[in-house]
Amino acid sequence: MPNYIFDLDFTLYSKHDIDQTTNTKYYKSIEPNLFLNKLLSRLNGTKYIFSNGNKSHVDFIVDKMHLKSFFNKIATSDDYPTTIKPHMNAYNYVLKNFNLKKQPTYFFEDTMENLLTAKKLGWKTVFINNDGLSDKEIQKHKYVDYKFSCVEQALLFFINSKL
Numbered sequence: 001m002p003n004y005i006f007d008l009d010f011t012l013y014s015k016h017d018i019d020q021t022t023n024t025k026y027y028k029s030i031e032p033n034l035f036l037n038k039l040l041s042r043l044n045g046t047k048y049i050f051s052n053g054n055k056s057h058v059d060f061i062v063d064k065m066h067l068k069s070f071f072n073k074i075a076t077s078d079d080y081p082t083t084i085k086p087h088m089n090a091y092n093y094v095l096k097n098f099n100l101k102k103q104p105t106y107f108f109e110d111t112m113e114n115l116l117t118a119k120k121l122g123w124k125t126v127f128i129n130n131d132g133l134s135d136k137e138i139q140k141h142k143y144v145d146y147k148f149s150c151v152e153q154a155l156l157f158f159i160n161s162k163l
Contacts, residue, residue: 001045003105004158005094005118006071007085008051008058010110011128012036012151013065030064039155040070049074050094050107052084073098086113091121108154112141119143126154 006012013033019025040047049071051058055078062068077084080093094100107118108126115125127138127147138147148154 002103003046003048003098003100004043005048005050005098005105005107005123006151007107007109007111007114007128008049008061009053010130011108012049012067013061014150015130027060027064030061032064032066033152036152036155037066037070039152039159040067042159043155044159045103047071048094048098050085050090051075052077052090054078085111086117088117088120091117095121106146106158108151112144115141116143119145128154 013030013036017029019029047070049058049062049067051074053061053076055076058074058076062071062074075094075097079097080090083089085091105121105123106126107115107123108128109115109118110128110130112127115127119125124145125143127141127144128151129138129147129149132149135147138144146154146157148157
């Protein structure tokens with residue numbers, strides 16, 4: 001079975017779904033996404049979160065969105081404090097601590113440079129296009145294997161495909 005690694009912020013939820021005007025409003029606007037949760041439950045494979053957010057931030061979001069039960073392990077910037085994505089040291093931490101097997105690994109991310117490092121590791125890259133980049137702009141980045149406007153669209157594709 002494949003490995004699925006997800007960034008958290010603006011990948012497992014969209015920046016368009018939250019109020020970013022203040023930190024208080026940001027955290028209050030995070031809500032469960034029942035459709036996302038249903039899709040995650042149907043995705044066959046081992047699922048992980050790999051975030052540049054700190055542990056308290058990630059734990060809060062994961063708890064508020066009711067995501068914890070879907071993921072085997074979570075890596076936060078507190079786990080690899082000297083460097084964060086896109087630096088290889090953060091990815092090396094994930095490789096070791098997630099104990100990734102030889103199965104295909106799909107990395108869902110909203111930041112291009114983070115996908116480039118993942119591609120160097122042989123991971124399949126899944127770009128979540130929250131910023132509305134044009135197809136022409138995305139095509140310039142040859143390391144992007146899949147592109148979707150939201151994570152739900154990506155999950156539907158992977159659930160229904162025979163990869």
